[in-house]
Amino acid sequence: MVACTLCPHLCRIPPSEVGICKVRANVDGRAALPHxxxxxxxxxxxxxxxxxxxxxxxxxxxxxxxxxxxxxxxxxxxxxxxxxxxxxxxxxxxxxxxxxxxxxxxxxxxxxxxxxxxxxxxxxxxxxxxxxxxxxxxxxxxxxxxxxxxxxxxxxxxxxxxxxxxxxxxxxxxxxxxxxxxxxxxxxxxxxxxxxxxxxxxxxxxxxxxxxxxxxxxxxxxxxxxxxxxxxxxxxxxxxxxxxxxxxxxxxxxxxxxxxxxxxxxxxxxxxxxxxxAGCDATLVRRRGYSVDRAGLRGHTCASCGARAPFLWFGESGRDRSGRA
Ligand code: SF4
Known part of the structure; x- marks a missing residue:
């Protein structure tokens, strides 16, 4: 048996078998990911x-x-x-x-x-x-x-x-x-x-x-x-x-x-x-399906009041990673 401790199922996997997830396996007595x-x-x-x-x-x-x-x-x-x-x-x-x-x-x-x-x-x-x-x-x-x-x-x-x-x-x-x-x-x-x-x-x-x-x-x-x-x-x-x-x-x-x-x-x-x-209640971003209208933003701030918008931006450094206001 091999024990997998990755997720709360804590599977004990018999030789040549897989765990509940079907992808983590006992390969030659070792826990492995053949996929x-x-x-x-x-x-x-x-x-x-x-x-x-x-x-x-x-x-x-x-x-x-x-x-x-x-x-x-x-x-x-x-x-x-x-x-x-x-x-x-x-x-x-x-x-x-x-x-x-x-x-x-x-x-x-x-x-x-x-x-x-x-x-x-x-x-x-x-x-x-x-x-x-x-x-x-x-x-x-x-x-x-x-x-x-x-x-x-x-x-x-x-x-x-x-x-x-x-x-x-x-x-x-x-x-x-x-x-x-x-x-x-x-x-x-x-x-x-x-x-x-x-x-x-x-x-x-x-x-x-x-x-x-x-x-x-x-x-x-x-x-x-x-x-x-x-x-x-x-x-x-x-x-x-x-x-x-x-x-x-x-x-x-x-x-x-x-x-x-x-x-x-x-x-x-x-x-x-x-x-x-959150500052002035103006619309920052409007969404319809997966299309996004960002007209309410000026850079990373609200175009109306200048408050920081509650978004995280890829490539931005020095920002709280939560992105929350
Ligand atoms: S084998 Fe898969 S289901 Fe079982 S504990 Fe590991 S990750 Fe979880």
Missing amino acids: YAKVSGLNVDPIEKKPLYHVHPGARLLSVGFLGCNFRCPFCQNYAISQSTLAQTRTLHPHDLPGLVTQAGAQGVAYTYNEPTIHWEYVMEAADRVHDAGLGNVLVTNGHLNPHPARELLTKMEGVNVDLKSFSPGFYEQELGGSLDAVRQFIALAAERTHLEVTTLLIPGRNDSDEEVSAIASFVAGFDSSIPLHLSAYHPTYRYEVEATTMQTVHRARDIASQHLRYVYTGNIADEGETRC
Whole structure:
């Protein structure tokens, strides 16, 4: 048996077998990642798609995805690459990433699509290469990572978006196969170490009650009331046949969460959104889909009152990495 201590599952892996994530393995009595550098998805995405609304609005990122996941979400939108290792991949070594980013006219790399933290060694190495080239790194994760590897990883990220899928320990255990406590702990570490945004996919009847939305927003606000919260609409996929979330539900949840947090955004619905200045309430950035209008900004400040806008910018030095005001 080989013990893997990367995530809270703490798998004990028999010879020639894999852990719960399907990608970390016991190879000749050693814990290994045979899927190292096997990339399942490679696209240039707007940063708004991650979503990270308070990091360099309008930036383009080279988005890299792998295989496997340490959760079993029955509503996974990327189940072909997260719940199976049979999808096609290409080999892409970390040292090749900066050149591809520059070629694409992008500002950095997003580790995303599947659960990237189970490819910890790759992301650590890639993040260094990307930083060495003067580019940025962001992470999109379920936050199910143990504290020691989490601390090391988070210090290499300009921004992280954590999926907080519910505020019910039972939902995490029974539906997702994970631990809410572990995710809460990861969020606490991320709030201390980097720029943090949180996303909750609202699933009708599962996690969208007024009480649960309020509990999620209140928990996030406990770290900082200016942490952005994204409330997204669910659509039936994979094993879930629950009906899609309505726009009314998303708006109701936004109004509840806004009682705790300054920046609450809606997603996966045909909605316009904006970020307003904390100083004078003028519109700084207006968003429609993934297109961004930055007319309310003058440089990094509000065009109306000159207050610092609540955004982190790639390549900016000497700024609190949280990007928060
Ligand atoms: S990373 Fe994979 S192998 Fe390691 S403990 Fe988590 S699920 Fe198990």
